[in-house]
Amino acid sequence: MLVLLLGPAGKAFGEDGKIRILTSIPPLYCWAVNVAGDLATVENLLPADVGPHDYQFKPKDLKRLQNADLIVLNGLGLEDWFTRAIQANAAEAERKVIHIADGLAETDLIFHLPTLELDPSHSIQEGHDHGPRTQDPGPGTGHRHEHDQANPHLWQDPRLAMHGVTNILLALQRIDPAHAADYQRNATAYLSRLAALDAEIRQAVAGFSSHTVVTYHDAFPYFCRRYGIELAGVIEQVPGSDPSPRYLAELLKVIRARKVKVIFTEPQFNPRLAKRLADDLGIAVAELDVLETGALSPDSYEDGLRRNLRVLQQYLK
Numbered sequence: 001m002l003v004l005l006l007g008p009a010g011k012a013f014g015e016d017g018k019i020r021i022l023t024s025i026p027p028l029y030c031w032a033v034n035v036a037g038d039l040a041t042v043e044n045l046l047p048a049d050v051g052p053h054d055y056q057f058k059p060k061d062l063k064r065l066q067n068a069d070l071i072v073l074n075g076l077g078l079e080d081w082f083t084r085a086i087q088a089n090a091a092e093a094e095r096k097v098i099h100i101a102d103g104l105a106e107t108d109l110i111f112h113l114p115t116l117e118l119d120p121s122h123s124i125q126e127g128h129d130h131g132p133r134t135q136d137p138g139p140g141t142g143h144r145h146e147h148d149q150a151n152p153h154l155w156q157d158p159r160l161a162m163h164g165v166t167n168i169l170l171a172l173q174r175i176d177p178a179h180a181a182d183y184q185r186n187a188t189a190y191l192s193r194l195a196a197l198d199a200e201i202r203q204a205v206a207g208f209s210s211h212t213v214v215t216y217h218d219a220f221p222y223f224c225r226r227y228g229i230e231l232a233g234v235i236e237q238v239p240g241s242d243p244s245p246r247y248l249a250e251l252l253k254v255i256r257a258r259k260v261k262v263i264f265t266e267p268q269f270n271p272r273l274a275k276r277l278a279d280d281l282g283i284a285v286a287e288l289d290v291l292e293t294g295a296l297s298p299d300s301y302e303d304g305l306r307r308n309l310r311v312l313q314q315y316l317k
């Protein structure tokens with residue numbers, strides 16, 4: 001068990017006087033950098049090539065947690081390794097941890113797995129790396145079981161990203177009230193960029209001829225819901241573990257019936273299985289970036305969504 005030694009509340013920030021922010025994944029890094037501007041140093045906990053599905057908390061990470069003034073996590077089970085690692089000092093850690101998901105309404109969240117509706121008797125109830133879930137009786141019913149875990153991939157929806165940016169803004173204003181107006185000004189500028197990005201994607205998707213996709217893992221339901229794209233299925237329901245032959249046979253039927261034109265792979269997964277499926281079906285394979293890994297820059301969140309939009313345009317136009 002790791003022991004997290006946190007300094008007393010109200011201590012000075014880092015040696016340079018700047019707030020030290022630690023984030024878990026690249027989109028959160030971008031949002032924090034844009035809200036904090038020059039007033040903070042932002043560091044991302046995960047290495048550029050390791051996604052939150054695979055991450056193992058390292059003893060050296062403990063030092064980075066101790067040094068941070070604010071820790072920005074996604075929540076919804078994405079960083080269970082973090083929660084487990086700090087269990088011994090959870091109450092202390094809570095003081096400096098915020099979650100992007102905090103304050104979202106239950107209706108903002110998505111609980112169901114993509115359904116294979118051709119055969120409703122084929123119930124899919126395997127878990128997901130992010131946490132246990134069970135199958136919803138169908139999209140849009142709003143029903144869920146008590147212990148269901150919502151899908152964590154909030155950042156794929158720029159409108160939910162704006163909620164996350166606002167959570168970061170409020171946290172920075174709370175711990176550094178002297179600069180509240182600066183954070184507000186930075187956040188307002190960034191929020192208007194995200195609103196423009198949302199409008200740009202909406203307008204582009206409205207012109208597509210096809211609105212049905214299959215993705216590699218269940219990372220795009222928020223994006224699809226926001227822009228009216230139908231997610232017909234995913235290849236790996238449990239990231240990192242191969243689907244059963246029976247599941248794949250069902251998925252092939254769905255892809256044919258829905259006339260899906262392309263299967264989307266993701267950078268952190270081996271595209272071999274998707275390529276084989278696409279070859280069998282005579283359809284295309286292309287890559288969408290979940291943004292769980294990759295380079296860190298203030299613009300990389302917006303750049304990533306625009307890159308994905310260009311891929312979608314190419315295959316669904």
Ligand SMILES: [Zn+2]
Nearest residue numbers: 053153219292
């Ligand atoms: Zn994921």
